[in-house]
């Protein structure tokens with residue numbers, strides 16, 4: 116009697132078991148199909164790993180952005196305010212695997228330094244003893260500051276290949292002429308520099324190219340109206356055709372202060388109001404809407420309540436242009 120019961124129970128269970136297994140298999144197939152679809156759909160051109168995103172105070176999180184073509188391990192680092200702490204954070208966030216020394220030495224193939232302020236190059240100086248040989252790209256005036264004031268044997272040992280002797284020749288100074296594109300060694304990318312007005316000195320915008328895709332990174336900059344300059348206007352003229360053709364995948368631009376910061380204490384920086392004015396000029400020159408354009412907001416200055424204020428003002432001011440505003444976080448990958 117008992118045996119009969121067991122057999123009947125088994126007969127009832129069998130279809131349930133088989134069906135369950137089938138269902139599981141189906142589910143597995145489904146996940147795979149979804150994953151494949153995502154891969155095919157994404158047409159990302161650049162992978163950006165922010166090593167530092169703030170405009171001051173926190174020395175473990177200052178302007179530095181690694182960028183490579185999607186699928187490549189050959190990065191260039193746009194500014195180098197924070198390196199080691201940023202790479203460690205990026206490893207924690209699973210942006211990279213392995214040891215931070217290896218990322219520094221093998222994955223960063225060169226630096227593009229926008230200007231000589233410490234918050235854009237402190238990481239490069241401090242990490243130089245551990246670093247490998249590579250190029251430092253910049254306008255001649257920026258490289259001159261590095262030569263004279265940092266790799267000078269007075270501030271630090273001269274790890275570069277020019278300037279105060281003896282030159283240890285780990286880094287090669289690669290001067291950029293405004294508007295002239297050059298290949299970046301050991302990467303699949305090219306760069307063109309454009310000068311920016313930043314209070315008493317010249318800063319730089321780097322237009323990075325990978326095949327037919329572009330990414331524009333601006334170092335610190337004031338607005339043309341405040342700086343009595345044409346530099347941003349000229350930059351917008353240069354990139355307007357790329358915006359019109361959809362080839363400019365992202366603009367990375369600073370907003371350091373809230374809109375109520377008095378003009379005389381801007382020190383060559385932008386506010387939400389000034390950024391939107393400039394983006395309006397770009398839209399006009401491109402003859403197209405900037406709706407959905409990726410705009411990464413860099414260099415916001417602490418304290419955090421000020422940063423919150425800047426974000427609120429930006430989000431509100433963006434209701435007309437409807438750009439895709441992105442607030443980068445240290446170590447968290449961005450893909451464009």
Ligand SMILES: [Zn+2]
Pocket residue numbers: 230232313335
């Ligand atoms: Zn600066």
Ligand SMILES: [Zn+2]
Pocket residue numbers: 170232234235335414
């Ligand atoms: Zn700065």
